[in-house]
Amino acid sequence: MQRESIVLEGGFTDPVIESQAVFRALMDAMAHPARAYRIGHHAAPSVPIAATAAAVACAVVDADTPVWLDGALAIDAVRTWLGFHTGARFANSPGEAAFALIADGAGMPALQRFAQGTEEYPDRSSTVILQLSALDGGDALAFEGPGIRTRATIAPVGLPAEFPTQWRANRARFP
Template sequence: MPQQSQNTAYAGGFSNPPVVSAQAFRAAMNAMARPGRIEEITGAAPPHGVSVAAGSLLLTLCDPETGVFLAPDVDSEALRGWLAFHTGAPIVAAEQADFALGSWASLMPLDRFRIGTPEYPDRSATLIAEVPAFDAPNAVLSGPGIKDTAKMALPVLAAFQNNAMLYPLGVDFFFTFGTQVAALPRSTQISAEA
């Protein structure tokens, strides 16, 4: 590995891992517990092309036991080295992934990701979709963690509606932009914004 990319791999981790990882974990769990709500998540400085929010999620949620799929739009030697150094997480194919990172389009098709089994619904993938911005809401959310309804911008409503129909199976989603994260668990029901 060239010296410059080695330095890149070593840089960008949590400055005070016990404190910063706890703060990032809380932000991630708050986002998942309150679908559609945007949380601030910081601490990581991932390689170019990956948001602070996505990098912070990876450092918080991944370890040597969690396989990560990197979609073609984010996959790079720098990111692979950074992940390996800071988390030890192996890079795997989409079909074996515990976590997947990329833009919405590059994560397609969704049906290649694990949705769990009736005995082990938790053996499913969590997708971290990088978005260009948190746009105006086009979806109304209801279900666990939501009082009445919440609103959120989603790339393709039908994909999330189909995923929700699989519950308790299905995949879970984080959406990241800059230092912000929002989540959509498989238990959330989605309808079009009127």
């Protein structure tokens, strides 16, 4: 019994308020790509998932949004924790997922393996939540477009080497 209670610890202490605050931070981040945001209300799981990724999952995942976990996270303790705190059900493949939680960028499937959505229904694509060790110190990526005044750069550590090429190909599909 003690082991199971440890696995379930670490969700939001005030789920309504904290999930709203995390969701608001996510919306701000999506409106301003390549800008770093702190998520002030973290979950603190005792399982191998980063606190920020856990907080994001607690804010956006529910029983209607299947989640795919990469190999590092596809363990019983993480499934139990996410199921308890979010009601998540789990996808068998990246293409079936509304959300994907990735702990190991090097082993991340190619973006085209995730649900792609369509021009009419872009919301049917997978949202990939990729745990990174830092936003500085990796290869620089430049961003331009809506939400960016001129040009923004970040240099994330932990992105798959092929990510920039895959991102450009994805963007070409949805100009």
